[in-house]
Amino acid sequence: MNAFYNDLGIGDVLLISLKEIEKEKRVVERKGDVARLYHKDSGETAGYHIFQATRYGTVEGRGMLPITNELKELLQKALEENGFQEQIQFPTQPAxxxxxxxxxxxxxxxxxxxxxxxxxxxxxxxxxxxxxxxxxxxxxxxxxxxxxxxxxxxxxxxxxxxxxxxxxxxxxxxxxxxxxxxxxxxxxxxxxxxxxxxxxxxxxxxxx
Missing domain, CATH: 2.40.50.140 (Nucleic acid-binding proteins)
Incomplete structure (x- = not known):
């Protein structure tokens, strides 16, 4: 899993990558401020794009971000408030x-x-x-x-x-x-x- 944020480059969007999936197999589902990327055949979630991310919590820094408790809370809050029920399995060790x-x-x-x-x-x-x-x-x-x-x-x-x-x-x-x-x-x-x-x-x- 990784998290990427660059408000100067792409705006207030938090990019979360969970799995490696070929581009031609990716499908996007959008609900409110959250876009879910998933495998069109298996349904496995590849990642999320959280738009207006700072509405849901504080984002510190630019580029790749550490998976802190604050970031986990922001992601879960954004998912819940935009109608996604998935519980993310966060890594226990740094990558x-x-x-x-x-x-x-x-x-x-x-x-x-x-x-x-x-x-x-x-x-x-x-x-x-x-x-x-x-x-x-x-x-x-x-x-x-x-x-x-x-x-x-x-x-x-x-x-x-x-x-x-x-x-x-x-x-x-x-x-x-x-x-x-x-x-x-x-x-x-x-x-x-x-x-x-x-x-x-x-x-x-x-x-x-």
């Missing part, structure tokens, strides 16, 4: 955390790829990364397996040129952060970020 690159080696079969060992607090993950600026000793935002990116892409365990990769080290652009640089490269975090903790929540708190 984006701060990682620490413990080691970096060249991919054995691809010059532009690096094989990184990344401490995410709970465990060390092997992640194949194509960013030119990734390096040992960095703190970085990591999308864990199961995370849904702003584009709707779901992060899955994979193999890149034969090497297993679990998760993704993210750029500012991939996280839809405002004023993200256009040049390629992962987002390198300041040392004050704490490894293993929800990246989006820390970003929001450090912005104040």
């Amino acid at each position: 984006f955390v701060v990682g620490f690159v413990k080691d970096k080696k060249k991919h054995p079969d691809a010059d532009k790829l690096s094989v990184c060992q990344v401490d995410t607090g709970e465990e060390t993950l092997q992640i194949v990364c194509g960013a030119p600026n990734v390096d040992k000793g960095q703190k970085v935002p990591v999308a864990l397996t199961g995370a849904v990116m702003p584009t709707g892409m779901k992060i899955k365990k994979s193999k890149l040129r034969g090497v297993p990769s679990n998760g993704m080290i993210c750029s500012a652009k991939e996280l839809a952060i405002a004023d993200a640089p256009q040049e390629k490269g992962i987002l390198v975090l300041e040392d004050k970020y704490e490894v293993g903790i929800d990246f989006l929540l820390q970003k929001q708190r450090l912005a104040h």
Whole structure:
């Protein structure tokens, strides 16, 4: 699940993504301030667009937002007041955390790829990364397996040129952060970020 908000770009609209569903399979149902996106065959909810979102609660920040209690309350209130009965199953763990690159080696079969060992607090993950600026000793935002990116892409365990990769080290652009640089490269975090903790929540708190 992820939440996205940019009042300067698209107005007072909160975008909630729950599942990855192909565009050609999506159907929209609109009731009042809420549009529900769902799979036309299975009926599974893919996400919600909450229009006039700040009528239902406070929205802090722009870009991808942490799933806070305040955001959960806003979403449930908007759904109930606009005639939707669905109870959202909120994630119990963050999908984006701060990682620490413990080691970096060249991919054995691809010059532009690096094989990184990344401490995410709970465990060390092997992640194949194509960013030119990734390096040992960095703190970085990591999308864990199961995370849904702003584009709707779901992060899955994979193999890149034969090497297993679990998760993704993210750029500012991939996280839809405002004023993200256009040049390629992962987002390198300041040392004050704490490894293993929800990246989006820390970003929001450090912005104040």
